[in-house]
Amino acid sequence: MPYAAIDPLPAGGDGVLNVACFANQFADAQGHGLARYARELFSSLQELDCLRVTPVAGWSALSPDVLDARRREVGLKLTGLGRRGTSLLWTFLDFPTLESRLDARVDVVHAVSLGYPVATRKPFVVTIHDLGPLTHPEFFGNTRPWVMKRSLDQAVRKADAIVCVSQSTADEVRDYVGPAVDGRLRVVLEGVSERFFAPADPTLLAGLDLPPEDTPFILSAGAVSPRKNLHGLLSAMALALDSIPHHLVLVGGDGWDGGQFERMLETPALRGRVHLTGYVSDGALRALYQAAALYVHPSLYEGFGLPVLEAMASGTPVVSSDRTSLPEVVGSAGRLSDAANPETLAGDIVAMCNAGERRAKIIQEGRAHAARFRWPTCARAMAEIYREVSC
Template sequence: MQSATIERAGMIPGQGLRVACFANQFGDRQGHGLARYARELLEALRGIGGPEIIPVAGWSGLEPEALAARQQETGLQLTGLGRRGTSLLWTFLGRPSLEACLDAPVDVVHAVSLGYPVATRKPLVVTIHDLGPLIRPDYFRNTSPWVMQRSLDQAVRQADVIACVSQYTADTVREYAGPSVEARLRVVLEGVSEAFFTPADPALLHRFALPPGVPFILSAGAASPRKNLAGLLRAMTVLGSSIPHHLVLAGGAGWDSGEIAQALAAPALRNRVHRLGYVSDPELRALYQAADLYVHPSLFEGFGLPVLEAMASGTPVVASDRTSLPEVAGQAGCLCDASDPEALAAAILQVCGSADLRARMAAQGRRRARQFSWSSCARAMAGIYSDAVS
């Protein structure tokens, strides 16, 4: 490929190209999930000195005042399309083209996630994070399988290159899109921010009023069925008093609150579970570093970035053995069938019960996390931009 030739020649891939990166997630003020991916990738692309990046904010709530505030918060120069109806025009009419909405010409358009189709006449790169609503519609209430299939079909028709964030996601795209997509598929793994390798400020934990001197297990994620927080609570019930650890849950309320409330009612969990709600990035880093163990019991992921963030923070990880998580955790995490509370409890007990094992896993996890960087992700993506125009 052309990008490989550029790398061997020592040139920066994508140099001289102007790329419009389109992401609705710029409107997400809390900045986790796809919003974190969009922000980290764009900052890394700018950092390698390759293509010129024009971040384009979609129609998801970014009116002029909100756009100005978001620009100040992120330091990114965002271009808002300004009309909520743009999505309908793109979906049903295929116009106006994205480049017609911008102030200057671009060479490539990059749709940073698989959403409604982006109307463009320029070479198009689409990033697919997962096909969850197609594979497990019961886990994804807000997107119907029909909408996801339509979005995938549109991406397959339009895109010059389809970038997948994991081998698992690439395999599922191949399965649901058919053989015609094979030559255009690329796997570009996510990275982990350097900030997670650096010491956090423990004073940031004061506002959570966690019991002093009590070790804790951390899990981060919104309360949706695929995150399996109810299963983690059941595993903690199985453990009972066999470990002294409390459980700290960081993340939004989600839509699995009923099952979680039922699991929380177990007498064994009384006063031992702390739900923090949304936490900032600095607070999350402090929580990772203070925890004895991070548990990621999710039953469906396209990548699983919190696993890497915990490993970078020097925290041992117990994770589900489903979907993309084995390829992210590698041999550095303790993988188990997280759908089985007994199996999950056994894995937690194994790690929490041995300080030596935790120390070994912490060291292995840091080495594993070092294999994933946003700079590498950006260089691979910049090479894809070069391929798209060749």
């Protein structure tokens, strides 16, 4: 069951817990995926009077001006060890400690994801989003599963609390590592930013590859990879497009395993009706959600699946895969589909596109469902965990 948050009780000398949150995504230019989790959680943690939170990264790929601005805005700290030094020293020597690299008091260290081991002697919290490279290597390319394995081994050995973003992930962790984590697993669900409930700026869509004006479109977000199952989505769309006037808009980077994907785009059934925007800004993504007639999330493996909630918050009906964490995230507010079966997925897409008078109710239920997932709730649960481990 999700971890039940209560009002956290401050601890420490001045009544405030000093938490160092480590995530290289704090110093990343892009804002999706783990970066969104790290930044949204940090922003909500900052609103709690019982905490003083410092974002920490091992290195930065940002330009000097942008890095300086981020330091001023959020107090970002770098370990000063560099990309290679941070990785090698922490992975193989467990030294120097993160807290020794900061010029501020640290009561708790929170590793926001399983990137690689984090050297610390402080009470330690780790968030696990998924174990995909270890449990489903067929869905992941260009990864270093041995690094995740070392980080997981450290979490099992040293973490005072292991936070999972869904019950599905918690079950996966327990199945993979066994009873060693019993009593330390916590489920803290992700949230949806308030921005997705507010009207977006449609002018941000200018210049993107989109269908002609007044042509309805189906949206899907995710890089090209077996896990995201965009090949399956294209197969389903090739079957569905004879029955609906919609186009398909795909948002995301190139990913890997793109050769077959590119060939599928040239098939007669899809030619001219699939549009690729590439990576887009958060503002453009919100505008795309709100402009879309339907959002489809065909992923075969997810640790959480935040885009389905972002789409619901934006007032867009959702068809989602029924795999891993997605049923618990989607609930009854979207249509769950066997996305590995193109015929089934195509039928569900056509049914949702032809919802007619039911569309307004579907949108209302989706927005109400998404509203149950809020970052302040996530932050309060995390603050209580910090309090627990610091005692």
